[in-house]
Amino acid sequence: MALGRAFSVAVRGVDGELVEIEADIGNGLPGVHLVGLGDAALKESRDRVRAAITNCKFSWPQARLTLALSPATLPKAGSLYDMALAAAVLSAQVKEDWPRLEKTVLLGELALDGRVRPVHGVLPAVLTAAHQGWPAVVVPVENLAEASLVDGIEVWGVRTLKQLHAWLAGNGKLAGRVDSRLPEPEVPADLADVVGQSQARFAVEVAAAGGHNLMMTGPPGIGKTMLAQRLPGLLPPLSHQDALEVTAIHSVAGLLAGDTPLITRPPFVAPHHTSSVVALVGGGSGMARPGALSRAHRGVLFLDEFPEINSGALEALRTPLEDGEIRLARRDGVARYHCRIQLVLAANLCPCAPPDPRDCVCGAAERRRYRTKLSGPLVDRVDLRVEMHASREGTFSDEEGESTAVVRERVWAAREAAAERWRPYGFSTNAEVSGALLRREFRLGADAMKPLRTAVDRGRLSIRGRDRTLRVAWSLCDLAGRVAPTKEDVATAMSFRGVGES
Template sequence: MALGRAYSVGVTGLQGELVEIEADITSGLPGVHLVGLPDTAVQESRNRVRSAVTNSGGEWPMARLTLALSPATLPKMGSVYDLALAASVLSASQKKSWPHLDKTILLGELALDGRVRPVRGVLPAVLAARREGWPVTVVPMANLAEASLVEGIEVLGVRSLRQLQAWLAGKARLADRVAVGTPDDDALADLAEVVGQTQARYAVEVAAAGGHNLMLTGPPGIGKTMLAQRLPGLLPPLSPDEALEVTAIHSVAGLLSEETPLITRPPFVAPHHTSSVAALVGGGTGLARPGAVSQAHRGVLFLDECAEIGVSVMEALRTPLEEGEIRLARRDGVARYPARFQLVLAANLCPCAPADPQECLCPGAVKRRYLGKLSGPLLDRVDLRVQMQTARSGALGDEIGEPTAAVRARVAAAREAAAQRWRVLGVRTNAEVPGPVLRRGFRPGRAAMAPVRTALDRGLLSIRGVDRTLRVAWSLCDLAGRTSPNQEDITVALGFRQPGSVR
């Protein structure tokens, strides 16, 4: 009997768990038996690994081969285990226990000729290996830049199974970690390119300062999409921890660039209006993959033509908007992905959407039904609502609006003031502050709260609406450099929530 052992990592959601792979060769009819809850991709690895071993100059055992992946209760998915499976088989067939193999995590998919192909989820897997105290991780060369984002662990890149065998035998070296570049900020769209729309520009600035959700309505071609695309440029860069968290989500989704894998700017995700619930919140067979709401974590989720999106798709946004997390239960377990994003909605005023709203031919009932797809509970979670007006000829003058850099500086100062104020609560933006804190410990003075009391008495606000109004008022206060919201701040915040601006 011969026994070989290698190690890999299985990723569930964003959490990695160590997987021990054992290869046992015993007398009996030749065959490969794979155990440990493998999915279809892992089952098919038997053929990939066998061809890779034989085409790399190795000898496949002509006996009964049992491959066990532990823990046995953890579902195993994907092709990430190929490299570790091949190493365990080689160790068992040659009856060798290489010193490197006992302290190395192996990640990678094998081609039939022995080349090592890239896989998803390398970043969370390397983070898990570091957390468990492993000294070395070997990854495909195409994933080396991604793995190099993790400090405190040695990461090596491998191109082929033959090269890995030589390294295990001490006869070759693998590629060391590489320097990782970051995307160029010059590619960001500039706010100065937007013509007119003073109120909408200010709403975007307030949304950026406090992390608020925003809805823009108006005729087609008025600049709704342009404003939404410029919101990420107003947001501050991600902190190192946030950058790793966002990059890990995109790694699991398979969306990272090989040249600049680290995501340092808030992401901007704009799914098509025909997207399904699974595409928006995440889904898939076996274990759910992250959807658009998670890919937009710490960034902006833009839903253009939101009135054309299915009701069930829009209603699926309620939980992530409120909790900042999405939990997806599937056959192989529950995947949890962070989903704290800024929602930006854009819609026309009616189905015919003429350039001049006065030329609309839609009956009143059709208009109400068009935007009525957006339920009250969903709209209640939108802090800022702006109805944009058609630009006039005066907007085409020589005067240019403020550039992104100038507005970003004000936003950064407002965010810093909010971060200092809410530090004791463990949050950084006004949009994240719990409602009871705003209504009790940080409630503005009685005179400042008068408009809110009036709106409550008239039934124009829910308690959640009060909380969100106060959050916007704090953002207006921070942009103005004041220490507490005054009556004007709260009046402006209420104006941004008026239902008449949407319906």
């Protein structure tokens, strides 16, 4: 009787849990028995591992082989356990304990000829190993740049099972940590390309300064999509922690580039209006996969033609917009994904959408139904609402509007002021600040609060709407370089929600 042991990581959403893999060669008829709640891909690993071991000229045990993955009650999915399974079998076969095997986490899929293939979710798996104090991790060489983003752990890249066997036995070398190249800086689309629309341009600037949600309505071809596409260019680069969070989500989704895996710029995700609930917020069988909502974490989720999107998909955004994360329960457990986003919505004024609204042929009921596609609770979560109007050729100025570079300077200065103010309380942008903090520690004067109190008393503004209006007022204050919002800032913030002072 012989026993071998190796270690891997089960990735659940962007979290991981260590998995101990044991291989027992015992008495009985030859056969392989895999236990530990594996899915179809994991159960098929028996054939991949056996073929890889025999094709690398190692011997396969001619006896009963039991492969156990613990914790036994944890559902396990995917092919990233192949390399650990093979190492456990080889250790049991030679009846030898390799010191390196006891201190190393193994991640990778095996080809039938012994090559090690890349897998998804390497970054969250390596982060888990590092947080639990493991000294080393071995990954496919194609995933080496991704794994090298994690500090505090030795990272090695392997190409074949033979190479791994030699390294475990102390007779070979593996590829070491690499310096991941930063992605080439993208030239953002310039805000100066948008003709006219000064109010909408200012709304985009305020949204960028405070991290607020934005809705734009107006005739087709007026610049709604252009403005949304230029919003990410105004945002500052991601901090290292935020970059790792965003990159981990894209790693699970299998969307990372091999040599430049780290995502340093706020992502811009624009799903088609026919997207389903699963495509928008995530899901699938087994363990839920990230959707467009999570892939836009720390960036912009742009929903163009939002009245054409399925109502169920839109309403699924309610809780994630408040919490900054989404928890998806499926057969194999609950997956948790970050989704601290800026939501940007765009729509025409009616279904027929003529260039001139006066040419509309839609009935009153049809227009009302189109405009009310968003429910009240979801609209209440949108801080800035702008209705754009067509500009005539004769009204265009010879001078272009401000460029992205000019506006970006103001936005970054405002964001820095907000981050400095909220840092002791654990927030970084105005949009994240809790209503309780705004009402207690940073309560405005009676004169500034008077229009807000009147709007709430008359039922024109909810308590949540009041807090969101205050957050916008703080962003206006930061853009102007003031210490605290004035009554004019509050009035402007109310006007962006369609609420007057009266």
